[in-house]
Amino acid sequence: MSAFRPHRLELSPSTSFAGAVLAVHATAAACLLATMPGVAAPALAILIVGLGAVSAWERALLRGSRAPRVIEVAGSGSAAVILANGKAIEVRPVRGIGVTRYWVALAPATVAGGAVFVTAGMLSPAQMRILRLWALWGRTPAAAWRPA
Secondary structure, eight states: OOOOOOEEEEOOOOHHHHHHHHHHHHHHHHHHHHHOOSSHHHHHHHHHHHHHHHHIIIIISOOSTTOEEEEEEOTTSOEEEEETTSOEEEEEEOOGGGBOSSEEEEEESSSSSOOEEEEGGGSOHHHHHHHHHHHHHSSOHHHHHSOO
């Protein structure tokens, strides 16, 4: 028998996730403008919208140098996110609301590294299912069927 190969899940950009990130930041900027008096409010609102644009660019559209590109799930139950710059970060699933039908939240296993939020539009349905199964049970379908 051959050794179990890790699942390689290639991420694709999600325009709907980018729109949601921008909408949340624009709403926060509008709330700031509505509640904060003075001349600093417009400057802070512009900064908040800019932060949203940068976040959407890197995390949803996957354009930054530290943007996640690939998730590799090994048969041992570990997973790593490979960034655009080639660096690999070991991740673990966020329990509770971090795993749903629509998204999977991944936290770094160590202090160094960033969290990754994978939405359903970033993976094919079959790949999203593999990621959800790993996040919920700690193994993938192929790993569950291999002999002990």
